[in-house]
Amino acid sequence: MNFKSRRFKPANPSPISKIIEEIIRRYKTRIYDDCIFFAPEIPERKLRNAVESYARAGSGERALALIDNSFFGSAKDGVLLTHERIYSNEWSDVTFALELGAIESVEFVEIDSAKEIRLNGAKFVVLHMADARSVRTFAEMLDEIRRAFRPTDTEFQTHKTRAGKCATCGAPFRLTQLYANCSYCGSHCEGN
Numbered sequence: 001m002n003f004k005s006r007r008f009k010p011a012n013p014s015p016i017s018k019i020i021e022e023i024i025r026r027y028k029t030r031i032y033d034d035c036i037f038f039a040p041e042i043p044e045r046k047l048r049n050a051v052e053s054y055a056r057a058g059s060g061e062r063a064l065a066l067i068d069n070s071f072f073g074s075a076k077d078g079v080l081l082t083h084e085r086i087y088s089n090e091w092s093d094v095t096f097a098l099e100l101g102a103i104e105s106v107e108f109v110e111i112d113s114a115k116e117i118r119l120n121g122a123k124f125v126v127l128h129m130a131d132a133r134s135v136r137t138f139a140e141m142l143d144e145i146r147r148a149f150r151p152t153d154t155e156f157q158t159h160k161t162r163a164g165k166c167a168t169c170g171a172p173f174r175l176t177q178l179y180a181n182c183s184y185c186g187s188h189c190e191g192n
Contacts, residue, residue, distance in 0.1 A: 046075035054089030
């Protein structure tokens with residue numbers, strides 16, 4: 001069994017995992033950078049180095065994206081995004097991990113050549129190797145993932161519960177018109 005399948009393959013992906021994958025699928029076509037990788041094209045050596053260095057991922061987590069912030073391309077510094085958490089390490093022994101559902105805000109700040117991603121108002125990582133446009137787009141992707149975990153926001157509604165989850169499958173639902181179909185199961189949902 002290879003490293004990727006043993007370490008990062010969940011048994012049954014949840015509806016929120018499928019939504020996260022859809023968000024990433026849309027954004028990865030907009031990010032062109034030699035330092036940013038998306039599954040399944042994450043090099044196994046880089047993934048292994050990230051997990052061993054700073055991303056102590058659980059056995060059910062699956063790697064979705066990796067930002068290599070290391071000078072020599074080892075990926076021992078950077079960001080690893082899984083279905084459950086985001087991990088970071090920036091050229092030090094200080095590492096951070098945050099559950100995706102705990103993200104309340106995402107900000108992108110550019111200072112000279114440094115690109116900073118702030119989560120919940122605090123510095124999460126400063127990136128030096130990736131270009132600013134790609135890091136900004138990555139931060140926008142994280143913000144959309146954050147919104148997927150917040151179905152009670154006014155932008156999420158359903159026709160039955162108004163709790164922000166599809167009445168059929170339970171996935172967060174974004175109402176963009178008076179009616180639409182759930183992006184996960186295809187159920188018809190209506191607004192008021």
